[in-house]
Amino acid sequence: MLFDGYIKLPKLKLVKMKQHREIPSHHIIKSCTVSRTKTGKHYISILIEYEHQPVQKEVQAVVGLDFSMNGLFVDSEEGKTANSLRFYRQSLEKLAKEQRILSRRKKGSNRWHKQRLNIAKLHERVANQRKDFLHKESHKLAKRYDCVVIEDLNMKGMSRTLNFGKSVADNAWGMFTTFLQYKLEEQGKRLIKIDKWFPSSKTCSCCGRVKESLSLSERIFHCDCGFVADRDWNASINIKREGLRCLA
Numbered sequence: 031m032l033f034d035g036y037i038k039l040p041k042l043k044l045v046k047m048k049q050h051r052e053i054p055s056h057h058i059i060k061s062c063t064v065s066r067t068k069t070g071k072h073y074i075s076i077l078i079e080y081e082h083q084p085v086q087k088e089v090q091a092v093v094g095l096d097f098s099m100n101g102l103f104v105d106s107e108e109g110k111t112a113n114s115l116r117f118y119r120q121s122l123e124k125l126a127k128e129q130r131i132l133s134r135r136k137k138g139s140n141r142w143h144k145q146r147l148n149i150a151k152l153h154e155r156v157a158n159q160r161k162d163f164l165h166k167e168s169h170k171l172a173k174r175y176d177c178v179v180i181e182d183l184n185m186k187g188m189s190r191t192l193n194f195g196k197s198v199a200d201n202a203w204g205m206f207t208t209f210l211q212y213k214l215e216e217q218g219k220r221l222i223k224i225d226k227w228f229p230s231s232k233t234c235s236c237c238g239r240v241k242e243s244l245s246l247s248e249r250i251f252h253c254d255c256g257f258v259a260d261r262d263w264n265a266s267i268n269i270k271r272e273g274l275r276c277l278a
């Protein structure tokens with residue numbers, strides 16, 4: 031049972047809570063899962079069920095996204111990169127600094143334990159910032175486009191997205207595409223995943239010629255036809271085109 035700012039859980043009294051999203055009245059609560067983080071915060075995930083048959087939207091605005099190591103993606107329409115936020119990078123720097131402090135503490139001492147808790151809190155903050163960022167980026171795209179085309183990437187090796195260090199084991203791209211998919215589907219829009227073997231980087235988006243090889247260090251795409259473009263942007267245009275072909 032949910033009340034204004036409170037939740038009633040079995041075997042417990044009313045618990046005060048901060049609700050992140052409103053649950054519409056026609057939705058049925060199926061179950062709740064309570065979890066506790068390392069820093070002692072409690073989270074309740076509420077599973078809801080509802081009848082919703084979104085009307086399939088006619089596809090007009092289409093965008094292709096190329097996964098990018100430095101940003102999150104490069105889009106075919108503006109060649110823009112989704113930039114991670116500055117404060118987010120600052121958090122990562124702070125994390126590295128706190129970790130150095132921990133290494134100077136005597137293992138098992140009070141100060142060591144205290145520092146470990148500090149680091150856990152920072153980790154939580156970084157994870158929340160990342161999630162927030164991925165929600166915002168996927169929301170913008172789902173609002174603006176009727177169809178988003180991406181490559182069906184193998185998730186291995188994706189953890190370096192957004193320059194997260196090894197300390198933050200994550201899968202930003204996987205999380206991002208999951209958000210994107212449900213945000214699009216809710217509106218009767220589509221996410222198209224094209225084959226990962228499609229040569230999106232090696233193909234010239236201008237003349238269609240496919241290069242035999244392209245090393246990872248070549249950030250600018252040059253074609254014999256005279257076409258020159260940012261490597262990821264060229265790829266995102268090819269991804270969009272391939273998606274349109276699949277749609278037809």
Ligand SMILES: [Zn+2]
Nearest residue numbers: 234237253255
């Ligand atoms: Zn060309």
